[in-house]
Amino acid sequence: MNSFTLPPRHTTTTRMSAPRLKIFTGNSNRPLAEEICKNVGIPLGAATVTSFPDGESFVRLEENIRGQDIYLIQSTCTPTNHHLMELLIMIDAAKRASAQRITAVLPFYGYARQDRKDQPRVPITAKLVADLLSAAGANRVLTMDLHSQQIQGFFNIPVDHLFASPVIFKYLENIRGDNLVVCSPDVGGMKMAAAYAGALGTGVGMVWKKRTSATTVESVNIVGDVVGKDVLIVDDITETAGTLVNAAKLLRAHGAKSVRAAVSHSLLSDMAYERLRGGHIDELITTNSIPVEPRGLPITVLSIAPLLAEAIVRINNNESVTGLFQVKGY
Helix, strand or coil, rough: ECCCCCCCCCCCCCCCCCCEEECCCCCCCCHHHHHHHHHHCCCCCCEEEEEEECCEEEEECCCCCCCCCCEEEEECCCCCCHHHHHHHHHHHHHHCCCCCCCEEEEEECCCCCCCCCCCCCCCCCHHHHHHHHHHHHHEEEECCCCCCCHHHHHHCCCCEEECCCCHHHHHHHCCCCCCEEECCCCCCHHHHHHHHHHHCCCCEEEEEECCCCCCEEEEEEEEEECCCCEEEEEEECCCCCHHHHHHHHHHHHHCCCEEEEEEEECCHHHHHHHHCCCCCCCCEEECCCCCCCCCCEEEEEEECCCHHHHHHHHHHHEEEEEEECCCCCC
């Protein structure tokens, strides 16, 4: 797994100047939580997070946290509802144990795609989850690459919204060049594609698509010149890889030399792995916001642990996190 190293922090505050900091995790992504703790320089907090035979979640924090600053790390990935419930119960346990401040750290915020009423009589579940986190007792949320940035407005508590792009930019240093073109797989991703293109100094393009069902899409046309180019498709989430693979097919049909994809959150289903085996995408670059298994495919997993660890320390020390959005050389 590749790792991203942050630049030195220009501050007189030492990394462990706030002894009240403790980090706990649920069962969604324990390896990421352990790596975050290693970067912070503290052990992962002891907690029992398990289930009763009927499926009910049970949580017990095994350490005294009275008056302390608590960070609960949990990605709401598969099984989404179970991991979300674990997080809510962990927050409640921390609140009832008299924690001074509780920050829910969601490297991946589930239900983010249900952020508007695009059909009659449907919920806005991203807002519901925000309300549940607040009602459970969270004082703050730290998350990364929300499906739409306006979800921050669904919360009545502070939200620190980080981006995986600095980690991905660092990895892309080896392939950036005049022949690289950044492409969005749909209209909604043009803002992200333009940001990548600006940072990497490349051209930008777009694939126009039509979604035919929840698991299938149809790529229709290309906007931009991709003939003989190394194309980088950027997106925030992939689950079935339908959008990525169909875009890659169309890009190759229009003369693209190679096609890579950079995706912040890869919730890869069996259908996604099957599609990726088709060889239309030369490399899938993603992060460990949720557990990812390469399964012998050209999947590169970059670690966001240093970035999240730095954000946790800065929040704990009441410092700005704005510097985490800036990458030297870009």
